Amino acid sequence: MENISAIIEALILTSESPLTLEKICSVLDGVGKTEVKDALDKLMAAYDERQSGICVQAVAGGFQFRTRPAFSAWVKKLKGTKPASLSSAAMETLAIVAYRQPIVKTEIESIRGVDVSAPLKSLLEKKLIRIVGRKDVPGKPIIYGTTKKFLEVFNLRELADLPTMRELKEITEHHEIFEQETAASGDAEHETPEHESFTQEIFEDDIGS
Amino acid sequence: MNEEQTTDYAIKLDIFEGPLDLLLYLIKKNEIDIYNIPVALITQQYLEYLNIIKSLNLDLAGEYLVMASTLIHIKSRMLLPVPEEPSAEELDDDPRAQLVRQLLEYQAFKDAAAELAQRPILERDVFIRSTALPEEIKKTIADGDELVEVSIFELIEAFHHLVSRLDQKDLLEIDLEKLSLTDIINDVMERLTREKNLTFEELLGERKDRRRIVYTFLALLELIKLKMIKAYQTAAFGVIRIFPAVES
Numbered sequence: 001m002e003n004i005s006a007i008i009e010a011l012i013l014t015s016e017s018p019l020t021l022e023k024i025c026s027v028l029d030g031v032g033k034t035e036v037k038d039a040l041d042k043l044m045a046a047y048d049e050r051q052s053g054i055c056v057q058a059v060a061g062g063f064q065f066r067t068r069p070a071f072s073a074w075v076k077k078l079k080g081t082k083p084a085s086l087s088s089a090a091m092e093t094l095a096i097v098a099y100r101q102p103i104v105k106t107e108i109e110s111i112r113g114v115d116v117s118a119p120l121k122s123l124l125e126k127k128l129i130r131i132v133g134r135k136d137v138p139g140k141p142i143i144y145g146t147t148k149k150f151l152e153v154f155n156l157r158e159l160a161d162l163p164t165m166r167e168l169k170e171i172t173e174h175h176e177i178f179e180q181e182t183a184a185s186g187d188a189e190h191e192t193p194e195h196e197s198f199t200q201e202i203f204e205d206d207i208g209s
Numbered sequence: 210m211n212e213e214q215t216t217d218y219a220i221k222l223d224i225f226e227g228p229l230d231l232l233l234y235l236i237k238k239n240e241i242d243i244y245n246i247p248v249a250l251i252t253q254q255y256l257e258y259l260n261i262i263k264s265l266n267l268d269l270a271g272e273y274l275v276m277a278s279t280l281i282h283i284k285s286r287m288l289l290p291v292p293e294e295p296s297a298e299e300l301d302d303d304p305r306a307q308l309v310r311q312l313l314e315y316q317a318f319k320d321a322a323a324e325l326a327q328r329p330i331l332e333r334d335v336f337i338r339s340t341a342l343p344e345e346i347k348k349t350i351a352d353g354d355e356l357v358e359v360s361i362f363e364l365i366e367a368f369h370h371l372v373s374r375l376d377q378k379d380l381l382e383i384d385l386e387k388l389s390l391t392d393i394i395n396d397v398m399e400r401l402t403r404e405k406n407l408t409f410e411e412l413l414g415e416r417k418d419r420r421r422i423v424y425t426f427l428a429l430l431e432l433i434k435l436k437m438i439k440a441y442q443t444a445a446f447g448v449i450r451i452f453p454a455v456e457s
Contacts, residue, residue, distance in 0.1 A: 114228070114272045115271055
């Protein structure tokens with residue numbers, strides 16, 4: 001077959017939504033998956049190399065041509081439109097759904113500490129989240145999850161691509177400290193040596209203040 | 210509390226996303242260690258804020274009051290002496306632990322949200338090839354593509370779209386045609402039973418003056434409310450089609 005990279009380039013250009021590897025393989029009948037992957041890599045590298053205004057971006061499980069962020073000001077000038085931005089309430093709600101999905105409304109509210117009806121509605125309207133089902137508990141609350149459009153809008157390949165929440169890990173650590181702090185001299189079965197020193201520090205702090 | 214303080218608080222008010230956000234703000238403002246919150250001080254400041262919100266006649270969400278009572282509860286628990294030999298229940302936790310955990314979790318998600326907002330966002334930082342021409346959408350309808358029910362927002366958007374195009378033309382003609390909503394409703398229903406489905410634009414035909422657009426729009430809303438018609442569109446932004454609710 002001729003230049004596979006060039007064929008893939010044509011396929012990606014004409015595809016309305018991010019083109020999946022499977023789809024490319026099915027079009028390029030007879031070409032192995034690894035070969036297609038190599039050709040894709042070559043294509044992506046080629047765009048990077050000549051510092052093109054667009055690049056092949058892996059997004060929402062597929063591949064798509066996207067402009068580079070550096071040129072956004074120019075494209076915006078051409079389009080003459082202002083992008084609809086999300087309120088901070090909606091952003092927070094979206095982050096909680098993204099990291100904790102599948103999740104019900106009350107769980108989101110217990111994290112944010114406020115009613116989230118309005119931001120949920122706006123996120124549903126923008127199709128960034130969707131209803132994935134109903135939880136089998138009294139009241140059968142609606143379960144929410146993010147959509148493919150969410151991945152597309154936030155330039156994510158997949159959910160696992162979400163930046164890790166470092167802080168959350170810290171919370172769990174401190175969580176343990178709290179329990180140990182109050183248990184102090186009591187049953188310290190699951191106490192690890194490192195934690196012991198931590199506990200000590202906090203204890204002294206408490207006394208000092 | 211004097212005048213000056215009130216103004217200072219008032220400026221900050223609209224930025225709070227809820228009681229947790231307000232607490233985080235107070236903690237930052239007072240440079241307090243989140244693991245060792247002076248509950249008395251924070252409770253006092255928190256209640257001061259609530260008073261300001263009330264004095265400004267703003268709606269005070271119930272959640273703020275729940276938090277106030279939680280703070281007072283914690284404060285009172287911290288005042289109680291710890292018994293020499295605490296029972297399992299009393300040993301339970303620092304009274305503040307639960308709240309601190311909640312604050313930290315909320316802070317973590319606030320940070321995560323900020324980080325998400327920093328990403329190269331579609332239509333803000335990165336762009337894709339412009340998609341879907343109107344002709345193509347019509348073709349998909351012809352191909353019998355699945356139709357999606359539209360919400361009121363999309364109807365209103367379509368309305369705006371029409372009116373905004375109207376403004377581009379010169380309209381000097383003064384139309385004295387008498388319109389009544391009932392007539393238009395009857396007209397719409399009659400045409401729908403005849404033609405099975407119509408777009409908003411087709412419904413208007415050539416008579417695109419502002420009053421007729423408004424009346425037709427109102428007629429559609431009324432008919433949808435009465436469940437006599439249904440509005441659908443293809444998934445892609447688009448042409449909204451009106452169908453009679455009951456197939457005759």
